Amino acid sequence: xxxxxxxxxxxxxxxxAALAPLDGEELATLRAATxxxxxxxxxxxxxxxxxxxxxxxILLAGWACRTQTLSDGRxxxxxxxxxxxLIGMCRHRDPVSVSAVLALTDVVLCRAPRSNDGSRAGLAxxxxxxxxxxxxxxxxxxxxxxxxxxxxRTADFLLEMRERLDLCGLAAGNEFPMPLTQxxxxxALGLTSVHVNRTLQALRRDGAVTFSRGSVTLHNPxxxxxxxDRPLTRVRSH
Amino acid sequence: xxxxxxxxxxxxxxxxAALAPLDGEELATLRAATxxxxxxxxxxxxxxxxxxxxxxxILLAGWACRTQTLSDGRxxxxxxxxxxxLIGMCRHRDPVSVSAVLALTDVVLCRAPRSNDGSRAGLAxxxxxxxxxxxxxxxxxxxxxxxxxxxxRTADFLLEMRERLDLCGLAAGNEFPMPLTQxxxxxALGLTSVHVNRTLQALRRDGAVTFSRGSVTLHNPxxxxxxxDRPLTRVRSH
DNA sequence: CGACGGTTTGACAATCATCAAATACAGTGG
DNA sequence: CCACTGTATTTGATGATTGTCAAACCGTCG
Numbered sequence: 281x282x283x284x285x286x287x288x289x290x291x292x293x294x295x296x297a298a299l300a301p302l303d304g305e306e307l308a309t310l311r312a313a314t315x316x317x318x319x320x321x322x323x324x325x326x327x328x329x330x331x332x333x334x335x336x337x338i339l340l341a342g343w344a345c346r347t348q349t350l351s352d353g354r355x356x357x358x359x360x361x362x363x364x365x366l367i368g369m370c371r372h373r374d375p376v377s378v379s380a381v382l383a384l385t386d387v388v389l390c391r392a393p394r395s396n397d398g399s400r401a402g403l404a405x406x407x408x409x410x411x412x413x414x415x416x417x418x419x420x421x422x423x424x425x426x427x428x429x430x431x432x433r434t435a436d437f438l439l440e441m442r443e444r445l446d447l448c449g450l451a452a453g454n455e456f457p458m459p460l461t462q463x464x465x466x467x468a469l470g471l472t473s474v475h476v477n478r479t480l481q482a483l484r485r486d487g488a489v490t491f492s493r494g495s496v497t498l499h500n501p502x503x504x505x506x507x508x509d510r511p512l513t514r515v516r517s518h
Numbered sequence: 519x520x521x522x523x524x525x526x527x528x529x530x531x532x533x534x535a536a537l538a539p540l541d542g543e544e545l546a547t548l549r550a551a552t553x554x555x556x557x558x559x560x561x562x563x564x565x566x567x568x569x570x571x572x573x574x575x576i577l578l579a580g581w582a583c584r585t586q587t588l589s590d591g592r593x594x595x596x597x598x599x600x601x602x603x604l605i606g607m608c609r610h611r612d613p614v615s616v617s618a619v620l621a622l623t624d625v626v627l628c629r630a631p632r633s634n635d636g637s638r639a640g641l642a643x644x645x646x647x648x649x650x651x652x653x654x655x656x657x658x659x660x661x662x663x664x665x666x667x668x669x670x671r672t673a674d675f676l677l678e679m680r681e682r683l684d685l686c687g688l689a690a691g692n693e694f695p696m697p698l699t700q701x702x703x704x705x706a707l708g709l710t711s712v713h714v715n716r717t718l719q720a721l722r723r724d725g726a727v728t729f730s731r732g733s734v735t736l737h738n739p740x741x742x743x744x745x746x747d748r749p750l751t752r753v754r755s756h
Numbered sequence: 757c758g759a760c761g762g763t764t765t766g767a768c769a770a771t772c773a774t775c776a777a778a779t780a781c782a783g784t785g786g
Numbered sequence: 787c788c789a790c791t792g793t794a795t796t797t798g799a800t801g802a803t804t805g806t807c808a809a810a811c812c813g814t815c816g
Contacts, residue, residue, distance in 0.1 A: 300610075348657065348660075348661045350661075350747045353749050356661040356665045358660045370650060371649075372647045372650055373643065375650070378650075378657050405610055407609070408609040408610035409610045412608060412610055412613070415616065415656075416616040418596075418653075419584065419586065419596045419597075419656070420661055420681035421660055422594060422597075422663060423586045423588075423594040423596065425589060425663035425664045426594040426707075426708030427592045427707065429803075429804095430804070459761090463762080469664075470663065471804075471805090472804075472805055472806080474763095474764085474805075474806080475803090475804055475805070477765090478764090478765095478804095479761065509589050646771075665774095667771075668771075698797090699794065700794075700795070701794080701807090710774080710796090712772090712774080712775095712795095713771090713772055715795065715797090716796090718773095719796085737770090
């Protein structure tokens with residue numbers, strides 16, 4: 281287990297609180313939920329494909345993903361889950377997981393408190409906002425895979441990671457953690473790991489990014505945004 | 519306006535009714551909603567990207583899509599909407615469209631009745647099921663774009679269309695309407711229209727599909743399913 | 757040291773895009 | 787009924803992007 285996975289995780293809850301105003305009872309309920317932590321190591325399958333979803337969870341620390349695997353071994357990461365994201369939040373009966381959910385790093389989860397009480401309207405709103413964001417990221421991912429070149433995909437992906445990690449307070453300006461191996465990146469970006477390697481080299485050669493000790497730094501987000509044809513979101517100054 | 523777009527559309531509502539048991543009041547509410555139809559011609563922009571969503575709608579007839587456009591003109595169809603599908607169904611305040619919604623054929627819409635009354639639990643369940651299905655199609659689309667070859671993508675896509683059109687009663691066994699031009703298919707499949715053309719030729723040469731008057735027939739769904747590495751869903755015999 | 761997972765490199769092949777032009781098709785007005 | 791127009795499909799030639807395979811390298815951990 282990494283240090284991050286063991287640390288107390290208040291920051292992840294800040295994301296939900298930022299998505300909708302939560303009252304005292306709701307905040308207390310969330311904090312109470314974090315008393316019952318579940319830790320899983322990297323590579324742990326949190327949910328199997330086609331498996332019923334017993335309860336929604338909040339990812340408190342670490343990275344996870346939703347992944348589909350073809351019978352010949354090809355894999356696609358459909359979405360990434362970062363601290364503060366919800367896992368398995370469904371509103372219909374008998375929810376079943378459409379894709380496997382996999383821990384990419386060591387992770388810490390807790391149960392997501394129910395919101396369908398009539399009270400807890402703020403929590404319901406935060407969950408709704410979170411799933412609306414999730415859907416937005418899915419749509420962007422589709423455009424990324426369908427219409428962007430390898431270098432554009434990579435730039436676009438890095439910008440999205442910065443944006444999302446900033447939402448949960450884990451980005452320090454233009455630097456943020458990047459625990460994914462090049463093979464995981466390849467599975468997310470619809471490329472091979474060899475090609476990801478060459479694409480990252482190109483970005484480094486251009487001085488656009490540097491990697492060190494599990495972190496990336498974007499040296500010119502404007503350039504990357506232009507390259508990826510993506511509007512640049514402001515991040516908190518640092 | 520096509521004949522289909524002008525005809526009365528009871529079939530589209532059958533999809534929602536099939537997703538969850540609806541009581542008499544809910545069915546009556548749905549039928550009442552179809553008294554106030556909205557027709558749009560092909561190419562009409564039903565929702566602009568970034569535009570607030572005033573009200574959710576049900577697509578009663580025709581095909582629409584969610585599309586994102588890059589500044590250099592590249593376009594990606596992120597999802598298709600078929601009769602019975604919901605458009606702009608959001609649960610959080612001030613919903614804003616993440617992507618443009620475009621009519622691909624002439625379409626007929628009506629407002630989607632609200633379900634958040636406490637009563638109308640069946641309708642809420644049907645809406646929840648529908649958006650769960652939507653999410654499933656998005657995830658599959660991601661895997662399609664990220665990991666399948668052109669011919670696999672096309673086969674997989676055709677199978678999904680058959681499955682979904684069967685859900686709303688518009689597939690006749692292995693034959694179903696296919697109003698998309700090859701350019702629209704290209705925008706959905708992340709290919710160029712030239713390559714779509716050659717891919718379809720290959721499928722026809724193999725005797726896998728035939729096209730005629732805006733319809734496709736799949737001659738060997740098992741083969742296509744194997745090609746696309748997709749489990750074959752049973753369709754109603756015909 | 758040795759083993760292991762991750763990164764990097766090179767040579768080569770396959771897939772898919774690009775560009776430009778020809779053909780087919782449907783609707784429209786004479 | 788026929789030319790006319792615009793859109794959709796088809797074809798060919800060529801090139802760029804990305805994948806494949808195999809091996810070397812590198813750092814970490816036991």
